[in-house]
Amino acid sequence: xxxxxxxxxxxxxVVVQTLRRIVFNRRWVTLVVVIIVWQLLTLLIDIDLFPTPxxxxxxxxxxxxxxxxxxxxxDSMVRISLGFGLGLVAGTVIGLLMGSxxxxxxxxxxxxxxxxxxxxxxxxxxxxMVLGIGLAAPVTxxxxxxxxxxxxxxxxxVKSVDKQLLDMCSVYRIDGPRLIRRVIVPxxxxxxxxxxxxxxxxxxxxxxxTEVFGASTGIGYQMRYQFGIFSVRGIVAxxxxxxxxxxxxxxxxxxxxxxxxxxxxxxxxxxx
Amino acid sequence: xxxxxxxxxxxxxxxxxxxxxCVLPGLSLDIEETAFVTFVGPSGSGKTTLLNxxxxxxxxxxxxxxxxxxxxxxxxxxxxxxxxxxxxxTVEDNLRFVRPENRDRDEFEKGLQHYLELxxxxxxxxxxxxxxxxxMQQRVGIARALCVEPAVLLxxxxxxHLDEITAEQxxxxxxxxxxxxxxxxxxxxxxxxEAVTLGDRLIMLNFLGEIVEDVPVELxxxxxFSDRQFIEFYAQxxxxxxxxxxxxxxxxx
Numbered sequence: 466x467x468x469x470x471x472x473x474x475x476x477x478x479v480v481v482q483t484l485r486r487i488v489f490n491r492r493w494v495t496l497v498v499v500i501i502v503w504q505l506l507t508l509l510i511d512i513d514l515f516p517t518p519x520x521x522x523x524x525x526x527x528x529x530x531x532x533x534x535x536x537x538x539x540d541s542m543v544r545i546s547l548g549f550g551l552g553l554v555a556g557t558v559i560g561l562l563m564g565s566x567x568x569x570x571x572x573x574x575x576x577x578x579x580x581x582x583x584x585x586x587x588x589x590x591x592x593x594m595v596l597g598i599g600l601a602a603p604v605t606x607x608x609x610x611x612x613x614x615x616x617x618x619x620x621x622x623v624k625s626v627d628k629q630l631l632d633m634c635s636v637y638r639i640d641g642p643r644l645i646r647r648v649i650v651p652x653x654x655x656x657x658x659x660x661x662x663x664x665x666x667x668x669x670x671x672x673x674x675t676e677v678f679g680a681s682t683g684i685g686y687q688m689r690y691q692f693g694i695f696s697v698r699g700i701v702a703x704x705x706x707x708x709x710x711x712x713x714x715x716x717x718x719x720x721x722x723x724x725x726x727x728x729x730x731x732x733x734x735x736x737x
Numbered sequence: 738x739x740x741x742x743x744x745x746x747x748x749x750x751x752x753x754x755x756x757x758x759c760v761l762p763g764l765s766l767d768i769e770e771t772a773f774v775t776f777v778g779p780s781g782s783g784k785t786t787l788l789n790x791x792x793x794x795x796x797x798x799x800x801x802x803x804x805x806x807x808x809x810x811x812x813x814x815x816x817x818x819x820x821x822x823x824x825x826x827t828v829e830d831n832l833r834f835v836r837p838e839n840r841d842r843d844e845f846e847k848g849l850q851h852y853l854e855l856x857x858x859x860x861x862x863x864x865x866x867x868x869x870x871x872x873m874q875q876r877v878g879i880a881r882a883l884c885v886e887p888a889v890l891l892x893x894x895x896x897x898h899l900d901e902i903t904a905e906q907x908x909x910x911x912x913x914x915x916x917x918x919x920x921x922x923x924x925x926x927x928x929x930x931e932a933v934t935l936g937d938r939l940i941m942l943n944f945l946g947e948i949v950e951d952v953p954v955e956l957x958x959x960x961x962f963s964d965r966q967f968i969e970f971y972a973q974x975x976x977x978x979x980x981x982x983x984x985x986x987x988x989x990x
Contacts, residue, residue, distance in 0.1 A: 634799070634822075636793070636815040637834075638811075
């Protein structure tokens with residue numbers, strides 16, 4: 466039996482396999498089922514405001530026209546990058562202190578628990594009331610909301626530094642930058658990646674909240690605008706675009722980064 | 738013959754609250770250069786504490802340890818029970834990691850390749866530790882210790898985690914490496930047969946951390962443990978070891 470006849474080879478094979486993987490990906494089933502159920506629901510539920518898939522598609526077109534979506538996305542991204550960057554740096558410093566010094570662990574412990582449990586809305590409202598409308602409010606709110614998630618993860622990372630490896634380093638008189646670069650940072654990396662993943666989603670949510678209450682641009686502002694004109698399908702369309710951006714960041718940046726830092730590990734479980 | 742290590746009246750007392758526990762009650766000995774010294778003793782006899790004090794991982798209570806390194810030598814190489822490699826670095830990078838800061842880079846690189854070959858891993862330089870078997874990881878640990886050109890090579894039960902067949906191969910390899918590098922080796926084990934197979938001087942510690950035997954092992958090499966001389970020597974030491982255990986049982990009653 467020779468099945469190989471007419472089968473593509475070399476580069477062609479890779480292209481065909483990749484296309485096949487995209488076309489026959491089980492995730493499409495999810496998408497198709499969601500759209501069908503959605504369409505059926507609009508037929509069953511007779512409320513004018515309940516949007517149909519086609520209606521949302523119209524709104525998507527509106528949002529994408531004249532680069533409206535991308536300019537607002539850009540504004541949101543600036544706030545998120547600044548805020549989350551700040552939260553990441555401050556959270557890492559606090560996490561390092563908490564992991565290595567019992568005094569600082571006790572000092573920050575309750576604050577961190579409080580910070581983890583406060584709803585993002587609290588940060589958003591307070592920041593706007595105190596700092597007014599402008600860049601400072603969203604950046605501060607995002608930084609404060611994401612910081613505790615980063616600190617907790619980094620603290621666990623510091624605790625997991627292998628004592629036996631530190632002893633080995635001490636025998637070979639290795640300290641300072643070499644110890645940090647070769648032992649501490651590689652140990653912390655998976656924890657920091659986890660922190661980035663959680664912290665980033667928190668940052669997004671808080672960014673949107675501050676924009677709803679205190680901005681004239683950004684994804685959050687656009688959602689409030691859609692709310693103002695009572696366009697359900699508009700909000701759904703913007704949320705959908707927002708979700709797509711998150712997926713692009715996940716697959717385009719976070720997962721490749723994780724793979725890179727995990728390259729030395731035996732059998733990394735495939736995520737996609 | 739020059740002295741590589743001199744230990745003077747070494748005392749180690751652990752304090753746990755009000756309770757004091759003496760591990761080493763004043764140990765003195767000299768170790769000659771190029772000697773292969775094995776320490777045997779029951780667990781709790783302070784073997785590992787002794788090694789950790791020599792390595793500077795623990796501080797002595799009183800007494801002193803002096804290591805006499807020649808110019809160009811580092812004081813110590815240490816081979817641990819498990820290899821303690823950095824899992825995120827390749828074999829070669831694991832060795833480069835321990836380069837003393839005053840050592841020339843090119844020269845170190847030459848030594849690195851030489852020692853990888855010596856432990857039989859010249860092809861595995863680009864591999865990560867998880868791609869190697871336990872025995873091979875331990876070979877990397879030995880190469881790493883040799884790379885720093887140590888005056889003394891400390892080994893803390895380095896083969897106890899390996900299966901017996903691999904451990905036996907490693908013992909043969911270690912003796913070959915010792916012959917070729919002429920390093921001074923301090924080797925700790927709880928296995929008397931291993932100690933007799935390897936060392937040319939055997940030191941036995943009791944539960945109190947006192948030296949109860951310090952004997953030269955004058956059996957011809959390669960040593961065969963089915964040989965009559967070997968068996969007689971081994972049997973003597975085992976008997977001595979059992980009297981220690983019995984003595985301890987009496988003492989604790």
